[in-house]
Structures are given as C-alpha cells and as structure tokens.
Amino acid sequence: MRLTTRGRYAVTAMLDLAIHGDKGPISLADISERQEISLSYLEQLFAKLRQQELVSSVRGPGGGYRLSRCSDDINVAEIIDAVNECIDATSCNGKGNCHNGDICLTHHLWDDLSRQIHRFLSGITLDSLVHQHEVQLVSLQQGEQVDLSARCE
C-alpha cells in the first residue's frame, strides 16, 4: 500500500477546487501556484480524475476544471483511488493468493487494515474538509490555534 505525494496532491488539488470553484472553472496554473505543485504533474493527475468523472474540464481561455459533483458527494477515498494509489495493504491485492496460491499468515491483518483505512477515508467528503478549513481560518483571525486533530480522539 502506498499513500504518497500523488494521493496527497490529488486531494489537495481537489480541495482547492472545492474552495475556489464557486468562481467558475479553475485553471491548473492557479492550483499549481497556490498549492506549489508542478503544472505538468497536476495535468497527469487531472487526466485520471477526469477519467473517473470526479472533475470536468472547460477548454480555452477562462477555462479550467470544476468538480463534477457536489463537494459533499465526493469523498477522499475515491480521489485517491482515482490517481491509482490503491488503498490495499495486502501483498496480493486482496486476492488471497499471497502464499503459494493460499493466503499468507498475515493476510487477514492487512485485509482488515485496508478496510479500516478505506472506511475512514470514504467517510470524509471534500465538503467537510472545506468546512474544517474555514474553521481554521476563522480561528487564525481570532489569533488562537485550534487543534482539529483532537476531534477524532
């Protein structure tokens, strides 16, 4: 299983879209600048996001990308899936043939872990991340630091 820059970039870019998308389509150049992600790399990621119909594109000047669905209907798991970071901790991709065609000693462990991670990530929508972001902004303006990570404890 891998959860690397690619998945993080994809989620970050989608969140950027969710935050700024109300002003019409957002160009990758904008996202690239704001989130400091290489433009060409973003293009590759958005090719996949578009294939999975998470975003739709508008070509030409003033064009860019917008979310295909409402931000409360797009969750983090599907974004990561879309850019090919399979959320699967087993060595057999869940097939169960990890040890001579049979399951290996630890198959169930990794299988369970994968389910846990997937359930967690699919429970988080872009919309909820936007809200979290807004709460942070407000609290920053109020000069106090809110530790949002505590909310899941």
Place this chain on the structure above:
Amino acid sequence: MRLTTRGRYAVTAMLDLAIHGDKGPISLADISERQEISLSYLEQLFAKLRQQELVSSVRGPGGGYRLSRCSDDINVAEIIDAVNECIDATSCNGKGNCHNGDICLTHHLWDDLSRQIHRFLSGITLDSLVHQHEVQLVSLQQGEQVDLSARCE
C-alpha cells in the same frame, strides 16, 4: 506513508516466531524457508528488530531468535515501526511545516489518518494473530472456510 513488503515480512516473521518459538530459538533459515523470505533480507530486518529489543538472539548451533517479550505484549505497530516503515501519512512527518513552514490544506486529514492506522495496528498483538491463525487451522480441518475479515465489519 508506506506499508510495503518490508513491514509485512517483519510482521510475518515475528508471527512465525510467536507460533514456533515455544520449541526454543528459531533460526532465520527456518523462517526463510517457511515464509519464503530471502535469508539475507530477514537478517537485515532482524537487525532492526533486535535494536528495538523486540527479539533477542542466541548464536551458534541450535541458536536463533526468540521474542524478547510475551506475544501478548508485542503489537503490530511497533514491529512495523522497528523496521522503519513510519506509519505517517503526512508529508511533513507530523511536523506541520508542509506548506511554506505552515501546515498544508490537508495536513489534519493525513494526521488523523495516521493516528487511525496507528491505533488500529497497535491494538493487534502477536498473540491475537496466533489465535486467529489457530482458529483458521481448526476450521480448515473441519473443511469449512471461515471469513475472519468479517469480524471487524
């Protein structure tokens, strides 16, 4: 974050130890054969497991490795930690400097995910995996397939 063959190998090897360790120290050659992991690679992993005092070694003929602690006192998270697969999904290793010295848009998300994974894995002991394995063996003898992965749904 990475959860790859290395961490899986480490947990599998430790589980092998937990299962067979009652007969005295187990040689890496045995584990290598049973679990189909290259001996030299196992040696590298066990160097780290020994550093973290998860296993202790006995040299010479009849020697090998044994668990340093009771199998119900060793959890999966610390095994994976020991072999240097940091269970951290953030890009900043939890430091919070992922975007120009400040946290990035999605920092909290990855931070939460990391906690979630860590909590899950640290709740699973070698002992519980041994039991799971025994249940499987029994059910196999009874000719029926038990889907243990369902127990967490």
Place this chain on the structure above:
DNA sequence: TAAATAACCAACTAAAAAAGTAGGTTATTT
C-alpha cells in the same frame, strides 16, 4: 580442538516506483 552452525555486518546491485520534465497538439475564447 576442529568443524559446523547461525548470528552478525557492510557494501553493493537491480528493479521498481514516484516525481518531475519536455515538447508538443487541440479546442475555445477574445
């Protein structure tokens, strides 16, 4: 006490994956 065993160690190689780059074409707007 010699041989066998198995841990211990360091450095290297190969393969895979991730990250990023380069150089274009095509559709659309102004």
Place this chain on the structure above:
DNA sequence: AAATAACCTACTTTTTTAGTTGGTTATTTA
C-alpha cells in the same frame, strides 16, 4: 489571428525497495 488552457506522449531523474555477495564472529557439538 492570437492567446489561453486543456490534453497527450514520452522521457529523465530520483528515491526506495528488494535482494545479493562475501565476508566475521560466537557458540555448540562431535
């Protein structure tokens, strides 16, 4: 017609992982 921005392909670099090689050291057993 020019500018813009998506779209596309192929390539390079870097990093990580996985595995190999060739030893040494400690301990037991015959």
